[in-house]
Amino acid sequence: MVNIKELQASIGETPILKGLNLEIKPGEVHAIMGPNGSGKSTLASVLAGREDYEVTGGAVDFEGQDLLEMDATERARSGLFLAFQYPVEIPGVSNINFMRAAVNGKREHDGLEPIKGKDFLNLVKEKASLVELDGRLRNRSVNEGFSGGEKKRNEIFQMAMLEPRFAVLDETDSGLDIDALRIVANGVNAMRSPDRSFLVITHYQRLLDYIVPDFVHVLVDGKIVLSGDKDLALKLEEKGYDWIKEDVIA
Amino acid sequence: MTGTAEPIVMDLKRAPNVHAATQAKGEALRAALAAQRTGTGLAAEQLDALPVPHRRVERWKHTPVAGFWSTPEAPSVQTIEAAGSEACPVPGLHAYRMVFVNGTFDAKASDLPVHNGVRCEPISMSDADAGSQGPLESTDWFAALNQAFATEGMKLHVAKGVILDRPLLVHHHTSGENNANFMRHDIHIEANAQVELIHWSTASDSSTGMVNIMTHMSVESGAVVALDKVQDEAGSLQHLAFEQINQAQSSQVRVHTGTIQGNWVRNDLNFRLNGEGCETVLNGFFLPKGKEFVDNHTTVDHRAAHCNSSEQYQGILYGTSSGVFNGKVFVRPHAQQTNAYQQNGNILVTDKATINAKPELEIYADDVKCSHGCTIGQFDEEALFYARSRGIGEKEAKAMLVHAFIGDVLEGFAVAEVRMEVEHRLAIKHGWDTWNDTLESA
Numbered sequence: 254m255v256n257i258k259e260l261q262a263s264i265g266e267t268p269i270l271k272g273l274n275l276e277i278k279p280g281e282v283h284a285i286m287g288p289n290g291s292g293k294s295t296l297a298s299v300l301a302g303r304e305d306y307e308v309t310g311g312a313v314d315f316e317g318q319d320l321l322e323m324d325a326t327e328r329a330r331s332g333l334f335l336a337f338q339y340p341v342e343i344p345g346v347s348n349i350n351f352m353r354a355a356v357n358g359k360r361e362h363d364g365l366e367p368i369k370g371k372d373f374l375n376l377v378k379e380k381a382s383l384v385e386l387d388g389r390l391r392n393r394s395v396n397e398g399f400s401g402g403e404k405k406r407n408e409i410f411q412m413a414m415l416e417p418r419f420a421v422l423d424e425t426d427s428g429l430d431i432d433a434l435r436i437v438a439n440g441v442n443a444m445r446s447p448d449r450s451f452l453v454i455t456h457y458q459r460l461l462d463y464i465v466p467d468f469v470h471v472l473v474d475g476k477i478v479l480s481g482d483k484d485l486a487l488k489l490e491e492k493g494y495d496w497i498k499e500d501v502i503a
Numbered sequence: 504m505t506g507t508a509e510p511i512v513m514d515l516k517r518a519p520n521v522h523a524a525t526q527a528k529g530e531a532l533r534a535a536l537a538a539q540r541t542g543t544g545l546a547a548e549q550l551d552a553l554p555v556p557h558r559r560v561e562r563w564k565h566t567p568v569a570g571f572w573s574t575p576e577a578p579s580v581q582t583i584e585a586a587g588s589e590a591c592p593v594p595g596l597h598a599y600r601m602v603f604v605n606g607t608f609d610a611k612a613s614d615l616p617v618h619n620g621v622r623c624e625p626i627s628m629s630d631a632d633a634g635s636q637g638p639l640e641s642t643d644w645f646a647a648l649n650q651a652f653a654t655e656g657m658k659l660h661v662a663k664g665v666i667l668d669r670p671l672l673v674h675h676h677t678s679g680e681n682n683a684n685f686m687r688h689d690i691h692i693e694a695n696a697q698v699e700l701i702h703w704s705t706a707s708d709s710s711t712g713m714v715n716i717m718t719h720m721s722v723e724s725g726a727v728v729a730l731d732k733v734q735d736e737a738g739s740l741q742h743l744a745f746e747q748i749n750q751a752q753s754s755q756v757r758v759h760t761g762t763i764q765g766n767w768v769r770n771d772l773n774f775r776l777n778g779e780g781c782e783t784v785l786n787g788f789f790l791p792k793g794k795e796f797v798d799n800h801t802t803v804d805h806r807a808a809h810c811n812s813s814e815q816y817q818g819i820l821y822g823t824s825s826g827v828f829n830g831k832v833f834v835r836p837h838a839q840q841t842n843a844y845q846q847n848g849n850i851l852v853t854d855k856a857t858i859n860a861k862p863e864l865e866i867y868a869d870d871v872k873c874s875h876g877c878t879i880g881q882f883d884e885e886a887l888f889y890a891r892s893r894g895i896g897e898k899e900a901k902a903m904l905v906h907a908f909i910g911d912v913l914e915g916f917a918v919a920e921v922r923m924e925v926e927h928r929l930a931i932k933h934g935w936d937t938w939n940d941t942l943e944s945a
Contacts, residue, residue, distance in 0.1 A: 301892050325888060326891045326894055326897065328892075329894035335892050337889065342886075343889070343890070343903075345906070345908065345910050345911075346903050350903075351893070351895075352893075354890075354895045358893075358894040358895050358896060394907075
């Protein structure tokens, strides 16, 4: 589904990703862990098409298409979704109108008519219940005045509405208490399917208790230096990252 | 009240260091007008005493005036039919209508209100002499020019307690070159009457010259007035609009000014709150693009206690356009318990667009609540990326942010059809596909 080859990216003059390789097959859940500043969020941003980063080398294949050739809108319409680490507040734009524009953008891409108002509201109702997002939040401005947990639940709600083929969750667990974490993880798990893949970026193993990954990768200094199964996450939780720097890289 | 400066007289009292060329041009314009027109003869003396505005006069500091003046010509067309335009610019609007074309009343295109207690007629057909409009209230040269040469306009009188059943649209259309169109609207709303007014200005693509519209409105106690003012003029006109609105006790006035299109627009909107318990709302938006220029000068003069005024002007400036916002709030010494709010937000879309924004609060009472805020910024890039990452196209995302930015102002327009047509016209001008209709009510 997603094949990342020798990906290099910089912000300004500073190289962040330095030849990253990763292949994700349909239905797989991959987790990326790593110390601060290793390039985890840069990877998420580059995949989603944020223009602040310059891709200086490598390639990303997304279902047979050259992902790096597409702009952010096209990527989303083609089935890529990024759950933001810091969801953006947009005062004056209601959550529900925002989502309808997003859903209709995707439908236009798929050659479908805009969704009917009633069908859309039914869809909202169904997907909102997945993350226990109440009606009050649906009608408010996008993320404005939402608590940290509400913002993250809103991200998963949006993901559920758009039904992406490939979802990148960028530190979705940051700022969540246990209850919110469980709700968010349940929402993600409900969406797992044989033709949908996830890339879960996290600092902590805790999230992976709820969203159990097929593979865990360790990102250090812009490269994946170690891969394993879910037990690797436990080992990292216990021993930290220093041993990797010493044993694996050295 | 003694010892307090008059808010709109202040500039005059300065000895201006006149720019000779501007002065000469202004005088030439006036002489040309005097030679070819029979003015009302009013205000000639006042006009003599007034300086032609130029950039060293504070109220005209950022407003280039001299570039447009040329030799005025008699209007080429005098009916909306001859101008090839629509009598009503708002589809589906069920309203009374007064149509003026190049400063001339077009009776055929108009639909005057027939209503007990409502007198509405063009000045040219009014028994009352045009000179009965009272003393000159503005000390601006352009206003005096209007007073000297305006021979047409609307006279509206709504008697005590009358509620006009439909909005009243005043449509002013300009067509042809080297115009000098002066309009004067005198509006008198008696106690407890209620009326919705729409002032809509249009112009043909090739129109040039000056459009100068003055509105005097006297709103008596307990009366309720809404004025939706829309400027959507093609061509390259110099559009000057002055409104002087005097409110008596417990009256309510809401004015919404939307500048959709206009080569050069100057709005002077002035309120005097003369009685206690007045409610005043003045909101506006301007979205100039290309080389357009839009200037909003407002004055809210709190002369009595217990009045509320609320002001919000939102500007989004594209291309090499420029804008001015100057909002003066004046609170007189015994206007205690005044509640005055002012907000002005601006987005500069390009690095070549300009805004000169200036809130001016002069407060001489000690038990008041006055607040003001002014922002100048860019489109929120994070919000744009967020929307795009959800599959929303860049254009649509920007339209969404625009709608959010001016949404409060748009919502305030009194007549729904006006609001919808404003949105439609904006979408055409800026190439947005559609505005998102709202689902909240579904």
